[in-house]
Amino acid sequence: MKHxxxxxxxxxxxxxxxxxxxxxxxxxxxxxxEKTLSIPDAYEVFLIVGADPEVAKLRRKVAHGxxxxxxxxxxxxxxxxxxxxxxxELEALKLRIExxxx
Numbered sequence: 001m002k003h004x005x006x007x008x009x010x011x012x013x014x015x016x017x018x019x020x021x022x023x024x025x026x027x028x029x030x031x032x033x034e035k036t037l038s039i040p041d042a043y044e045v046f047l048i049v050g051a052d053p054e055v056a057k058l059r060r061k062v063a064h065g066x067x068x069x070x071x072x073x074x075x076x077x078x079x080x081x082x083x084x085x086x087x088x089e090l091e092a093l094k095l096r097i098e099x100x101x102x
Contacts, residue, residue, distance in 0.1 A: 022079075032045065045101070049078065055093070059080075
């Protein structure tokens, strides 16, 4: 007996998962930006975070060789670097970000 495919619905992703890019969620999770910060401003902050020497040092430990060419891999490596930082390091990073933006 064949089942009709037209009755099946494809699973819809959660709306909040589509609303905000991953870099915004990463920065909010680590307390580097407010949740209400606009997406373009959050991307600017993410670029500053990625260029920070302390984050880059940790990211090199996470990265496998020089094959970090894909943006999602860079997002993941930056997120893992932030996860490896202590609260004091994150606070210092937050101050450096504010200094560069302000």
